[in-house]
Amino acid sequence: MPTLTKLYSLKEAGEHNTRDDCWVVVDGKVYDVSSYLDEHPGGDDVLLKATGKDATDEFNDAGHSKDAIQLMEEFCIGELDPSDIIPEEESSADKEVDLTKRIMDMTSQYWVIPVGIVGISVVACLFYMRRK
Template sequence: MESGRDKAEVFTLAEVSKHSSREDCWLIINGKVYDVTKFLEDHPGGDEVLLAATGKDATDDFEDVGHSATARAMMNEYFVGEIDASTIPTKVKYTPPKQPYYNQDKTSDFIVRILQFFVPLAILGLAVAVRIYTKSE
């Protein structure tokens, strides 16, 4: 397929996923489909990076790397069409599992404050006692 056509062809995710080998590698980035087969050997990150991004929307992978303006301009050369967005699964927002209610006020504030005061004081007293004991021997 050639780039620069007047009307972009629309592909489904299933169609794009069929192109996932070194001999035929297509990627989806920002709703567009790119045939990067000829670019695999020249990709600075190696061909494995591109091959790992096939069969899914690789937009996040592409953006996370922080490609240069030159790299973005090169993409036009590999453009083959648009993706039918309805064929890409929506990202599911992570919802943590329900936790049993934890009552942070089980221990009264007063007891915590007393412990915060007396524990360091006890450690200091113990250190002084050990020092006096070892000095007197």
């Protein structure tokens, strides 16, 4: 007989954000890490900051060991409601286009600084040439 898994919303998981009642969401699963806060090698503040959002990226970026990942299963209390799961990231082609667009936007926004430097240089050069 299959085990029924409790579904939690991201909002509901985020309401558990204190030292005495701390839940985090990683890879679509909800973990009650309240009893683990004092033992967490990165400190309790790292876990407390991870409440109220999907902390999968932060968890993966920290480079947890296989033992840490296995230990997490002890704290699993359910899964994130599928309606709260954020779709997969954009494809790399979409990211490349986005990066190109951001660079172009930045270039068009910050043209004033180089033009100002060139303008001041030209004026300074003209004043210097006049004095000779």
